[in-house]
Amino acid sequence: MAADLPSEALKRRAYEAAAAVCDPEIPVLSIADLGVLRDVGVAADGAVEVTITPTYSGCPAMNMIALEIDVALAKAGIERARIRTVLSPAWTTDWMTDEGKAKLRAYGIAPPQGRASSRRGALFGVDQVPCPHCGSGDTEKLAEFGSTACKALWRCRSCREPFDYFKCI
Amino acid sequence: MATTTSIEVPDTPLLGYVLRRADDALVLGHRLSEWCGHAPTLEEDIALPNIALDLIGQARSLYQYAAEIDGTPGRTEDDFAYLRDVGQYRNCLLVEQPNGDFAATVVRQVLYSAFIDPYWRTAIGSKDATLAAVAAKSAKESAYHVRHAGEWLIRLGDGTAESHRRAQAALDDLWLFTGELFEVDATERALIAAGIAVDPETLRAEWNRTVDEILAEATLTRPVDGWMQSGGRSGRHSEHLGYILADLQHLQRTYPGATW
Numbered sequence: 045m046a047a048d049l050p051s052e053a054l055k056r057r058a059y060e061a062a063a064a065v066c067d068p069e070i071p072v073l074s075i076a077d078l079g080v081l082r083d084v085g086v087a088a089d090g091a092v093e094v095t096i097t098p099t100y101s102g103c104p105a106m107n108m109i110a111l112e113i114d115v116a117l118a119k120a121g122i123e124r125a126r127i128r129t130v131l132s133p134a135w136t137t138d139w140m141t142d143e144g145k146a147k148l149r150a151y152g153i154a155p156p157q158g159r160a161s162s163r164r165g166a167l168f169g170v171d172q173v174p175c176p177h178c179g180s181g182d183t184e185k186l187a188e189f190g191s192t193a194c195k196a197l198w199r200c201r202s203c204r205e206p207f208d209y210f211k212c213i
Numbered sequence: 214m215a216t217t218t219s220i221e222v223p224d225t226p227l228l229g230y231v232l233r234r235a236d237d238a239l240v241l242g243h244r245l246s247e248w249c250g251h252a253p254t255l256e257e258d259i260a261l262p263n264i265a266l267d268l269i270g271q272a273r274s275l276y277q278y279a280a281e282i283d284g285t286p287g288r289t290e291d292d293f294a295y296l297r298d299v300g301q302y303r304n305c306l307l308v309e310q311p312n313g314d315f316a317a318t319v320v321r322q323v324l325y326s327a328f329i330d331p332y333w334r335t336a337i338g339s340k341d342a343t344l345a346a347v348a349a350k351s352a353k354e355s356a357y358h359v360r361h362a363g364e365w366l367i368r369l370g371d372g373t374a375e376s377h378r379r380a381q382a383a384l385d386d387l388w389l390f391t392g393e394l395f396e397v398d399a400t401e402r403a404l405i406a407a408g409i410a411v412d413p414e415t416l417r418a419e420w421n422r423t424v425d426e427i428l429a430e431a432t433l434t435r436p437v438d439g440w441m442q443s444g445g446r447s448g449r450h451s452e453h454l455g456y457i458l459a460d461l462q463h464l465q466r467t468y469p470g471a472t473w
Contacts, residue, residue: 101347131349134346187256188361
């Protein structure tokens with residue numbers, strides 16, 4: 045049914061469907077909020093082309109995300125679609141939308157602090173990650189690696205709650 | 214369903230070069246995955262498989278590129294991982310060394326990460342667009358690996374008498390595998406000249422600095438450079454790789470093309 049749509053309308057419909065797909069590990073974030081969704085276009089043969097990029101090389105959520113985009117497009121009446129994974133430019137937390145960061149915090153995950161553009165940030169980390177539960181700045185890192193590749197494990201010394209920190213890369 | 218249980222890989226310079234990098238990442242990733250469920254603390258049980266995941270992800274990207282360069286119809290990333298024999302693997306010997314005690318794993322990770330981190334940063338400038346893209350992605354990950362492994366080595370070396378002794382023993386044991394990291398053969402030299410490959414010699418100063426800084430803080434003694442073991446880059450491996458591949462490949466070799 046979507047085959048009859050003019051290319052621009054098809055693209056818009058495909059984008060809206062793909063952008064609404066949520067990250068399977070962080071269901072409050074859409075792949076658009078995360079910056080994983082890079083592009084939606086219509087190829088010369090009329091098929092919709094969705095371009096995504098992984099957060100980390102081995103992110104196991106990528107297969108799931110591709111599958112869910114397929115399903116979302118099919119539900120929007122788009123049968124002919126291709127999903128392309130690209131590595132370049134390399135994903136960075138700088139692409140996360142402000143809305144995405146606010147959603148993360150509300151969900152109990154501290155959003156990435158600062159900009160990834162400085163390599164020092166990656167190597168020496170940040171000293172201060174405010175607690176997403178109580179807002180206190182009195183927090184400490186427990187482990188560099190957390191429940192998923194993109195997160196580290198922190199703890200709040202004020203409210204004593206542990207929390208995930210979305211690493212800035 | 215595929216029925217092949219082994220593949221022949223064309224002997225071309227770029228393919229060989231990509232496989233060396235991919236095999237390093239896969240074999241070390243496999244080694245680290247062996248810690249899953251066995252690491253000394255819960256946090257470390259999460260950290261080591263996380264690093265393994267990064268490495269296996271890097272290997273996948275590189276094997277996908279290898280399949281593209283190879284050009285044999287139907288060839289995929291999986292064929293390179295599952296259907297090559299020991300002698301066709303091109304990883305350096307360091308990454309296939311056993312996990313040993315936790316200190317051996319940490320020392321192996323420091324020695325490798327201190328090399329591969331500046332390697333990826335330099336490879337971002339490769340004239341090969343795919344290698345440059347993999348490098349940009351991997352450099353973000355290796356930065357965390359070198360920091361994590363370095364912090365552990367400092368903790369072990371500057372920890373108890375027992376942890377210090379074990380860390381120093383692991384360092385002394387593994388040192389003879391570090392020479393191979395900087396090895397270059399004639400085909401690689403041509404790729405370096407073409408601006409595709411990284412000349413490992415240009416990374417030596419940074420590797421020395423990183424390793425020395427960590428060792429100094431860890432109160433460990435840098436071993437004296439002596440005879441260096443090599444052979445992995447041309448397919449002559451230690452006995453350990455065969456066992457890794459038996460574990461990794463037995464399913465695809467017993468039930469070719471199996472999926473679930």
